[in-house]
Amino acid sequence: MDVGKTGTNGGSGLRSVSGGTDPHVQEVLKSAHDELRSLLKQRAEIMKRIGTVKQTIVGLANMFGDEVLTEELLELVDRKSNGRQPGFTKACRMVLMEAGRPLGAREVCEHIQEKVPPVLLRHKDPLASVTTVLNRLVDYGEARTVVKENGRRAWQWVSEPSNAPVPQTQHENRASF
Secondary structure: OOOOOEEEOOOOOOEEEOOOOOHHHHHHHHHHHHHHHHHHHHHHHHHHHHHHHHHHHHHHHHHHOHHHOOHHHHHHOOOOOOOOOOOHHHHHHHHHHHHOOOEOHHHHHHHHHHHOHHHHHOOOOHHHHHHHHHHHHHHOOOEEEEEOOOOOEEEEEOOOOOOOOOOOOHHHHHOOO
């Protein structure tokens, strides 16, 4: 087997070694590669759907109050108050989910500062921490980045475009983490 001569296998992301790789191994790897791509695509679609459903539930709770939600639903949409401070990622999720529009990292910091200031106190550079978490939410398929008119990057909670956003009401500021 000549290990010095390698190349990509038709854009599949697989490397082949010229003159000796078992065709069966290549076939199994290609099949696994194709399945992984398919599963990752399905996960992205599922995350969008989860985002839409969570956003709908949060919107309804904002309109009618958290008391319309069962304990299980409160937990599923990260609104159940268990007496302790929310996690940093959870706070970022809730801010994006409730915003209904793309927000810059600084805006996310400001919203967290208004709702749960102690969360920011644990971070030396809150803006950098928020940016890191927002980028992770993009990696998880829960958020997407957009470029605002001013050319700056912003993040938006992922939901399916066919669903209209739930109107925000006077209850939007009473959301608990």
